[in-house]
Amino acid sequence: MPTHAWMTDDHRAFADTVKRFLSEEFQPNRDTWKEAGMIPKDFWRKAGDLGILGATVPEEHGGLGLSYGFDVVTFLEQGRIGDSGWGFSVHNIATHYIAAYGTEQQRARWLPKLASGEMVAAIAMTEPGTGSDLQAVKTTAIANGNEYCLNGSKTFITNGASADLIVTVAKTDPKSRSKGVSLMVVE
Structure with a gap:
């Protein structure tokens, strides 16, 4: 992955995690999932377990509470492999809508499940x-x-x-x- 001026050692370590995850979990299944028209739930849960889905979700709602730069790292890694099939970006946008505009009750109900991959957003x-x-x-x-x-x-x-x-x-x-x-x- 190219190094960008804004990236810290933490961003680079996160990029290594995302790169390894996509290489091991996404790439071998890419064609099968494309043909099926969907990504299985266990893949989402694995992404959640690694903190990829909840990188910017506040800690009190099950995320890592990191800056948006960590989501950008995931987008860059997807771009590096030419992926537009895993709907991380849409899931991420929906998660951010709820974090920004949801009530506290809605955030408490949905954000932990979105961060963990238990729920997938569209x-x-x-x-x-x-x-x-x-x-x-x-x-x-x-x-x-x-x-x-x-x-x-x-x-x-x-x-x-x-x-x-x-x-x-x-x-x-x-x-x-x-x-x-x-x-x-x-x-």
Whole structure:
């Protein structure tokens, strides 16, 4: 792995761990998993055991509490082997949404499972006919007491086949344009 000015000895040691993990656990299975259309849950748990999934998750929620640079190390190692099939980046984005915007109860409920690989996260944003224009989504989330009725269609959901938790983009107030678009977490 190339050395970058921002990398410390800890980043390089983490990079060695990720590189070894991808070499031993991902590469030998890559074609089989691509054909199956999903990564098995035990692979996610192994990544969690090594701290790869929870590198930046706060320690109080089961992670290592490290800087975002450690996630970048994982992205760089994926790039080094030309991988775009393991949905680490999407899992990571969903985890960061929950860490940043979830309630304390939600963080306590989901972050430890996301960091350990017990849960796999996906993001459902793209829709037929709207692409990634989030203001144009047609999926709605209508309040019904303390619940929402979610209705719509999504496509291209990375990790969708193995996800336990899906961050879904929906309109909660269609008249408010971008301010009416929300992220709904679906277990």
